[in-house]
Every structure is written in structure tokens, then in C-alpha cells.
Amino acid sequence: MEQAPRDPERQLQPAPLEPLGCPDAGLGAAIGKEAAGAGEEDSGVDTMTHNNFWLKKIEISVSEAEKRTGRNAMNMQETYTAYLIETRSVEHTDGQSVLTDSLWRRYSEFELLRNYLLVYYPHIVVPPLPEKRAEFVWHKLSADNMDPDFVERRRIGLENFLLRIASHPILCRDKIFYLFLTQEGNWKETVNETGFQLKADSRLKALNATFRVKNPDKRFTDLKHYSDELQSVISHLLRVRARVADRLYGVYKVHGNYGRVFSEWSAIEKEMGDGLQSAGHHMDVYASSIDDILEDEEHYADQLKEYLFYAEALRAVCRKHELMQYDLEMAAQDLASKKQQCEELATGTVRTFSLKGMTTKLFGQETPEQREARIKVLEEQINEGEQQLKSKNLEGREFVKNAWADIERFKEQKNRDLKEALISYAVMQISMCKKGIQVWTNAKECFSKM
């Protein structure tokens, strides 16, 4: 597929109000369950029909992980894992898929993509990456990043990340995302050239900094509160779950000892021997069954982790609103004070303390010309300020509107996903119980033959 020409004209706004409507602006195809929002496609539809290619369904998969060695920025040897991303287009008619793109990326590139999206789409709850380092690990699992199970789970997490973006009505159209899937070399440079790092609001990173906002949108305040609590509760849940897994592992494994001792005991028994021996075998089966059970449960833990990290993304959107509101209020405050200054100069009354006022008293009043000049400057500033305030207001309202739309979308997604996660967890528990019943029933039968 030919490389789409870069768009150097892309304006960086704190909140793009419309999807990027460039013909080469990204995938735009309906992907997965979440079809691109109907309203969003307006500008894109025309361009899509231009090129039939975009109408095809696209499948994305992170199909492999490979250990690599290379040199890092400091020219030191390092080992890292690379992931193979394959994109396939699916013909509507016969459902067959054709591999269209395939390239290797490492975790840091995924991070770069996400950081870029965070800056360019601050009103969107940006899907999170799987964890960088293994956390909430129960003892049997390795916390080592190179451990094959961890790598495998991360591969799945990265695939999930890409699928989330691809199924998001707005994010899926992003060109950089498109290039991430299609342009192997130079992609990093392309991203950096957008200059997004410079535009990033560093205040967003300062999580603990508080800004005194007088009139925040209450919904966002509540939402931020919610996201904090959600993070806290899911962390707690994951920690305890890991401990539960540990203990459960212990219970099952100790039963394996029965296998050995029953076997030894059966050696000295005449009639009881067979029953004991075969029961012992079932105890071994029981003990070894826990490995698969807990491996399946890790999938549930991963689902929870995704939403733990999503909570952070949610918080970031609220934070952005807070900062915008803060800037707005600061600007309004500044404007108000300038207006007042202007008024005072014009009327000659000094209601507020000012340095000028003091110096005037000390050194005598300024000349009318000087005063006129100052008033003029102030009036210009006031004008500018009013314009800015107006556009900031507009921006703010647009942000709130768009952000809230995405938040509603996110809430639905979250409720759906978590419900499914709970169902699959319950199904896992049911399967575990049934296995337990089976094993003990078999053992009981052996005992009955003693």
C-alpha cells in the first residue's frame, strides 16, 4: 500500500473539534463491534467512497513476540521484545482476509503512539497500554519482563490496545495511528515531527498540583472523584486477588502429598491397597489442576487491570477540563482587572491600590498624553483579552460537549466489558467447582472400594 503523504499543515489544537477530514487521514473503516459513530463520518464519507479500500473491514492482530538485541540511545547493548503487528483487510463478500501490512514494533513505540494520542485528543478517554512491569503478581508467576507468560499476556494486551483504538469512532481515523500500522521505518520521526511533545501541557503530568477552579463543571468533578475511587478499589481488588490465588495454589498443591503417602500405605495393605492407590492418583490430578485454573484467572486480572489504567485516562480528561477552566478563569480575571485599570485611568479615580497611583502621589501626576497612551494600550489588551476569552469559552464548551460524549461512550463500554468479565469469572469458578466435584467423586469411589 502506498504511503500516504504527510500533512505538515496539521494544526495542533488542544481539542480538535472535528475528525481530521483529510483524504489520507486514517482508516475510517468500520471495525469490530463499535462501528464508527454515524455523525462523525460526515466529512469522511465522501472521501471514503472515493477509495473503496477504506470500506473494507480491517483486522489487526499482534501475532508474535520476539526477543531482540540492539543498541539503545546510549549505544549500549540491550535486550527487548519486538511485536509483530499484522493488518488484514477482509473482503465483504467472501470474508477472506488478505494480509496488507506487517511490521515489528516494540513497547516504547506503543507508548509513543499513546502519548501522541493523549496530546492530540485530550477530550478522549484514550485506551491504556498493558502494564510496563508485572504488578499484582502472585508468587508463582514471574515478575520478570522477559518471562514468556508475561510476554504472551502483554502481546494480548497490546493487541487489545490497538483494537480499542481501531474501534473508536474518532481515534481510528488518526493518521499517525494509521502509519503506526503501516509505516515501519521513520514512523518515530514522523510522530516527533508533529511536535506534539512541545505542545503537551506539562501541567497534566503534575498529578498532584491543584488548581483553584471556581466554577468547574460538576460532572467532571464527580467523574474525577469516581476515577480516583475506581483506581483505588481496583488496585485493592487486584492485590487481594493475587493473595487469594497464592493461597489457593497452596491448598491444591499440598493435596499432592496424599498421592505419595497413599501409595506408600497401599503397599502394606491387602484389601485396602488398590483403593488407596487409585485415590492417591486422583489427589495428584487434583493438585496439578490448579495451574490451568490460575492461568485462566490471570485473564480476568488483565481485564481488571485494563480498567484500572482506563481510570487514569478518565482522570486525565477531567484534569484537562480543570486546567482549561482554570485558564479561562485566569483569563477572565485578568481581563476584569485590566478593565478596571482602564476605567480608573479614564475617570481619574484610583479605587485600587497601584504602584502607579503611589508614584503619582509621590512624583506628581503624569501628563495627559502619557495617560492617553496607557489607556490606548490597555484598550488594545482588553480587546484582545475579550477575543481570547470568547474563544476560550467556546473551546471550553466544545471540549465539555465532546469530552462528555466520549465519556458516555466509555461508560457504556465499561459496563459492557466489566459485566462480561464478571460473567467469565463466574464461569471460571463454576468450572473449577465442577472439576473439584469430579475429582473428589472419583476419589470417593476409590475409597469405597477399599
Place this chain on the structure above:
Amino acid sequence: MAGGPPKALPSTGPHSLRDMPHPLAGSSSEEAVGGDSTPSPDLLMARSFGDKDLILPNGGTPAGTSSPASSSSLLNRLQLDDDIDGETRDLFVIVDDPKKHVCTMETYITYRITTKSTRVEFDLPEYSVRRRYQDFDWLRSKLEESQPTHLIPPLPEKFVVKGVVDRFSEEFVETRRKALDKFLKRITDHPVLSFNEHFNVFLTAKDLNAYKKQGIALLTRMGESVKHVTGGYKLRTRPLEFAAIGDYLDTFALKLGTIDRIAQRIIKEEIEYLVELREYGPVYSTWSALEGELAEPLEGVSACIGNCSTALEELTDDMTEDFLPVLREYILYSDSMKSVLKKRDQVQAEYEAKLEAVALRKEDRPKVPADVEKCQDRMECFNADLKADMERWQNNKRQDFRQLLMGMADKNIQYYEKCLMAWESIIPLLQEKQEAK
């Protein structure tokens, strides 16, 4: 006594009690009581009836009480072994109703012992007395003393080993009650021990202490005889069959010890798992309070985990109360059995030594003196009793362990079934609104 019936003396198959619940009762024994576990009739007959100057194996009877050798009761006893379902069982004992007694000097628990019997040895058809642990302890020593050639069932441990347990707690008392009940039932099932006079008094006397003070030594002939065996003789080699029993008991006790440790470890791990579960469930509740649509599903999961926690607690309690004590009892049992084996060795040693002494005397007409004959007789009786008891013990052990292990499997099955039910019941709750959408 003349014309002994061809049938063998009753061996204690497990007769299911009709009237009284047996705490470890299983289904009725599938094997015929008379089967391969019955000791050879001849041997037993010789023991019980062959001796002309017999004092009955159940111990000396004070004047006035009819002897079990009288034909009616004998017939009764003999009919027992043919009955698989215990229809003609004539002695039932049950231990229940523990009560705490607070006195100035001490606090202790007594248990009610209810006896129902048609045996002539009992004046009344039914008795109800109260006994405390030390009374059981007394009974056991008396049985050991008076029936040294038999295997006496074990008592639950006198002192609580793991010091933190409260000896007046409901669980402890109940566990002990079950063990004491089992103890008496084992004696009841024994064809010789159940006729022991001390046992009778234990079951019937209003004032046991008075009887204890009388210090009546009601030794059987064997008891008397064995009591006087000098310990000084060393047995050269244990006969093969008894050596085999000894080896078996050694390994058996070892394996049981291992199983006990494993079971304890499992319980410990399960309790630690339970502790975590008790923290895990409520976190879902906390989460539920934050949510709207997810509130009910999350609360449901929380409740579910709570139910599983309760089920687990029941499992660990059951295992602690029902499983571990029985294991320990059997370890104690095998220990006391090894002592009996040693005593047997002493009897044989004495006999062999005396025999040798005679042989060395080089008399013209080597005549086996009476006391050597007595030794031989003693040894042969001991061997017979012991062998018979061993077979009986093996059989009961098999029943007991089958029951015990099946019980363990059952408890685990029940635990998983409870959990299964809990999780299955919330699936519809979790799926509900999704379909309603």
C-alpha cells in the same frame, strides 16, 4: 458348655445400630460377618471351652451373676455373628449429653452413658449413668490389666497438646464425646471385652467411685497369669506372623502420622485462603457502591464469595473435628497394640527359657514340669487371642478408614457443591440487564 456349636465365636463385624446413631456410621457392611475374617473356630473353641478349669474369658464373675457360659446367653452371642444387620445384637451403648460441672475444687465435664441390653449380665434392660473422662481412663486401665491378651481400644488424648484449645469449648467437647462413644462401641463390639465385669460396672454403677475404691482386681486367669510373667527374659526371635504384625504396625503408624501432618497442613492452608477470601469479597461491595449499572452484579459477586467463604469454613471445621481426631486415635491404637505384642514376646520368652532350662537338666525321663506347661498354655492362649483380635482389628480398621476417607471426600464434594450453587445462581443476575438492553 458341652457340645459346643460348630459355629465360630462372633467376630465383630460392623453391625449397623438400629436405635442409636453412630457418629461414624457408614452403610451396612457389604461383606458377610462370618467371612474370611473369622478366626478359626477350633482355636476359639479351645480357648473358651476347652479348658476344664475355665474361668471365663470375660473375667471372673462375682457370685450371683450368671455366667455367660449359660446356654441361653451363649446362644445369643453365637447367633450374633450370623446376623449381618445386627438384628439380634443385645447390647447398645451411647455417649451423649455432655454437661459442665462447676465445683469448688475443679470444673469438669460429664457425659451421659445410656445402655440398653437384654444380656443376663445386666439386671435392668436400660441404664443411664454419668461419667467423666477419668472414669473412662480408669476403665481402660482396668481392661488392660484384666484382659492383657486383647487389644484395648484407645481413648482420646488426655491433655490437649496444642495448648490454646479451650477444653470447655463446644467443638472440643463434641470431638471428645464422639471419641468416647467410639471407644465404648468398640468394646461393645468385642466378644470378650464386652463381657468384662469392669465394663459392666462402668455402664451400670450409680457410684463408680465406691467401686473403684474397692480395688477389686477381677483378673481373668490369663490376666492373672500374664501379670506374673517375669520381664527378665529376652525373646530371641519373634515368630514370623507376629513380626509381620509388628512391622505392619510400625509402617502403619508412620503413614498415619504423615497423613495427619498433611491433613493439618491442608487445613492451615485452607484457613489462610479463607482469611484472604474474607477480605476479597467485601472489596466487590465497596466497588459496587461506586457504580450504577454494575452495582447489582458486583454486589452479587461479593455475596457469592461470602457464601463460598462460609462453605470453606464449614469444611475446615468438619475436617478438624471429624477427620483429625480419628487419625490420631488410630495412631494411639497402634501404639498400644505394639505394647501388647511386646508382652506376648515376654510370655514366649519365659516359656522358651524355662523349656530350655528343662532340656538342659538332662534328666532321664524328661518330663515337662507343670509350670512349663502353664507357660506354654499361656503363650498359646495369648497368641490365639492376639491373632483373633488382630483380624478383627484389621477388619474394623478397613471399615473405619473407608468411612473416614469417604467422609473426607464427601465433605469436599459438599464444599464444591455449595460454591457451585452460589456461582451458578448469579450468572442470571449478571446476564440479566444485558439482554434487557
